[in-house]
Amino acid sequence: MSRPDDSAAAAHAHPLIVPIFIPQLGCPHQCVFCSQPAITDTPRRCPTPDQIRQEVSRFLEYGKRPSSTVQISFFGGNFLGLKSSSILKLLEAAAEFVQNETVDSIRFSTRPDTVCEKRLELLTGFPVSTIELGVQSMHDRVLELAERGHRAADTIAAAERVKQRGYRLGLQMMVGLPGDSEDGAMETARRMAALAPDFVRIYPTLVLEGSPLADWFRSGRYRPMPLDACVTLVKRICLFFKARHIPVIRMGLQASDGLNAETGLVAGPYHPAFGHQVYAEIVLDAISAAIAKMAAPIPDPLIIQAHPRMISRVQGLKKKNIFYLKQKFLLEKVLLVQDATLAKDHVRVADQLTVLP
Ligand code: SF4
Incomplete structure (x- = not known):
């Protein structure tokens, strides 16, 4: 052999x-x-x-x-x-x-x-x-x-x-x-x-x-x-x-x-779910950076689109990411929308396409 x-x-x-x-x-x-x-x-x-x-x-x-x-x-x-x-x-x-x-x-x-x-x-x-x-x-x-x-x-x-x-x-x-x-x-x-x-x-x-x-x-x-x-x-x-x-x-x-x-x-x-938490934090950083670059005012509700298999990472454990985004950017509502046409390493924040690292 x-x-x-x-x-x-x-x-x-x-x-x-x-x-x-x-x-x-x-x-x-x-x-x-x-x-x-x-x-x-x-x-x-x-x-x-x-x-x-x-x-x-x-x-x-x-x-x-x-x-x-x-x-x-x-x-x-x-x-x-x-x-x-x-x-x-x-x-x-x-x-x-x-x-x-x-x-x-x-x-x-x-x-x-x-x-x-x-x-x-x-x-x-x-x-x-x-x-x-x-x-x-x-x-x-x-x-x-x-x-x-x-x-x-x-x-x-x-x-x-x-x-x-x-x-x-x-x-x-x-x-x-x-x-x-x-x-x-x-x-x-x-x-x-x-x-x-x-x-x-x-x-x-x-x-x-x-x-x-x-x-x-x-x-x-x-x-x-x-x-x-x-x-x-x-x-x-x-x-x-x-x-x-x-x-x-x-x-x-x-x-x-x-x-x-x-x-x-x-x-x-x-x-x-340790690994999941790591990936959720990577996604949160990318979304936060995309929002920080937006011209004011930030749309509220803020719509975030992601591939269905990425939604849990966008939400974070127990929706931790959503709570964080609302608090950090003083948002009333963050809406997650599934979009199967998006690649798994992309999220759309408002209308901006963000590539995940
Ligand atoms: S060599 Fe590996 S398996 Fe052996 S005691 Fe150290 S960590 Fe444990």
């Missing part, structure tokens, strides 16, 4: 992911923020080939073979930190599905310091297309405080190796880590962009039950970011990557990640 040509994956921006969790397996360090058992109820055991077969079959039966690209994804642990025999067993079980053409390829996430030539050599012959690195920060001091056990230089070396071997490269970063700042997070984003990833994910730091950070929080050593500030920072980072044509495929943990907000979450900027 050779590595699949990932042009199919590129053609499908949103592959269907069949997740196989390997919760905190292969981890040489307990990162202070991590508590995978709080995120998934999967027991901390390496899945057997039979369990993988059952899981993939169950998932595809429920989800039915879709027209989009399908990938088996090992995540929640440090894939290349597993024993070689476990890596090979997992890859062999997943590769069966690529051989019988129910799945297109395999992806996994791993720590930057495990991406060495010897480990990458293990992948030879398997249909792995994508490797995601848990970067978290590009500041050594922040990595040290988070007890990551690797440095930013490891990420740079790992990203180069992944790209040299022709895999798609995904990078994951966190905001709100102990010792980090908004400027620090922007700098991490800049240094990640310099590594030319194919996509990124941005996660807020949450205080999860069972993590060392939970003890820090309880003793007053760590304070998480407030949700609003975190949404605004992630928005800035998202726009930064967008401007460089680097897709942001995930912002925040979602309900589907299995986080039990009642028992697993101690504190922090968690919201099941």
